[in-house]
Amino acid sequence: MTDPVTGGDPLGRWHRLAGGAVLLDGFHALKHALRFGAEVPVAVAVDRPAALALAGELAPDVRATLDALLTEVTEATYASLVPRPHPTGVAALAVRPTRAANLERLRRMPRTAPVVVLDHPRNLGNAGAVIRLAAGFGAAGVLTTGTLDPWHPTVLRGGAGLHFATAVERTGVDELPAGPVFALDPEGDDIRGVKLPDDALLAFGSERSGLSAELRARADHLLALPMRPQVSSYNLATSVAMTLYHWSAQGGGRPAARPVP
Ligand SMILES: C[S@@+](CC[C@H](N)C(=O)[O-])C[C@H]1O[C@@H](n2cnc3c(N)ncnc32)[C@H](O)[C@@H]1O
Structure with a gap:
């Protein structure tokens, strides 16, 4: 899938941003960051339907944003992106405020x-x-x-x-x-x-x-x-x-x- 803004797929975007962005490790970190206005250019989930179900249950206020943002990746890809897998299988990169x-x-x-x-x-x-x-x-x-x-x-x-x-x-x-x-x-x-x-x-x-x-x-x-x-x-x-x-x-x-x- 090609991203019209960055000209790359979500994983390509992850690798390009990884050096300058901060890792949001797990569903709850991503949920909090979105609630407080963080700029989150890329987010991944090992099980996208499960992550959205969790959002429906615990964070309906950010469910639509997550639906638009989350890309499903394999467990192996997810493990290659994070230093330590999180139980929710969710991770994202956020832009650090200056x-x-x-x-x-x-x-x-x-x-x-x-x-x-x-x-x-x-x-x-x-x-x-x-x-x-x-x-x-x-x-x-x-x-x-x-x-x-x-x-x-x-x-x-x-x-x-x-x-x-x-x-x-x-x-x-x-x-x-x-x-x-x-x-x-x-x-x-x-x-x-x-x-x-x-x-x-x-x-x-x-x-x-x-x-x-x-x-x-x-x-x-x-x-x-x-x-x-x-x-x-x-x-x-x-x-x-x-x-x-x-x-x-x-x-x-x-x-x-x-x-x-
Ligand atoms: C673990 S304590 C530092 C202990 C250190 N050995 C010392 O000499 O102060 C860390 C900080 O917590 C705060 N703190 C801990 N207990 C406190 C108390 N009873 N009253 C006020 N501040 C306390 C202080 O700011 C302290 O510098």
């Missing part, structure tokens, strides 16, 4: 939801879980400092396609957008007495060594999550979850909506 567009989105004021800053995170799974949290709470974005690539395939897998629901970039502490920095640290003041403003930057330290000296110097407030004595710290992603929940429980963000699958 760094300029993401940073512009984060700098636009007034901001109506906090930005999460991960200072030198190490664990790709934690970064993915944080992006999923940020998407769920409607945070403005997730910025990382240090060497971890927040668009690494393992982070994308952990984020379940929700990179497209928020703005995700790597940046330096000196390039952080404007806004008061609330840095989370077990030695800080109890978060329960503090109202987090919508334009806050919520900063979290590395799994290994906590907040860097540079981030501490930029912080306006140090806040602690309640924790019993003798426990030294919480996991990074769970700390982000508690902090975003604290912001939302004080009335931040949109009213809770009924979840769609």
Whole structure:
């Protein structure tokens, strides 16, 4: 089948785009990416009718888009396109938003939801879980400092396609957008007495060594999550979850909506 726009068949298109696009691994990642406006030039399924039936059941809002997009491929072809087969047998490539567009989105004021800053995170799974949290709470974005690539395939897998629901970039502490920095640290003041403003930057330290000296110097407030004595710290992603929940429980963000699958 020849594609009138790109002049190639879907598999040819996959191979041409693979270097510059990001892999959406599995049905749920593709569903989320489409819901949040990702540009998806190619998508494949080992069993197209089964994928569309799943869409009918779990994501009727994107079923028509998937019907137009999905190309059926053999199991062997699918396995050659992905590093690790996903149980749903679905994969797609999406265009990564530009760094300029993401940073512009984060700098636009007034901001109506906090930005999460991960200072030198190490664990790709934690970064993915944080992006999923940020998407769920409607945070403005997730910025990382240090060497971890927040668009690494393992982070994308952990984020379940929700990179497209928020703005995700790597940046330096000196390039952080404007806004008061609330840095989370077990030695800080109890978060329960503090109202987090919508334009806050919520900063979290590395799994290994906590907040860097540079981030501490930029912080306006140090806040602690309640924790019993003798426990030294919480996991990074769970700390982000508690902090975003604290912001939302004080009335931040949109009213809770009924979840769609
Ligand atoms: C696994 S912890 C870092 C532990 C590290 N060994 C340290 O010295 O801080 C990762 C990050 O989660 C946040 N965090 C964990 N427990 C916290 C708590 N009780 N209060 C505030 N922040 C916490 C902090 O931002 C921390 O830097």
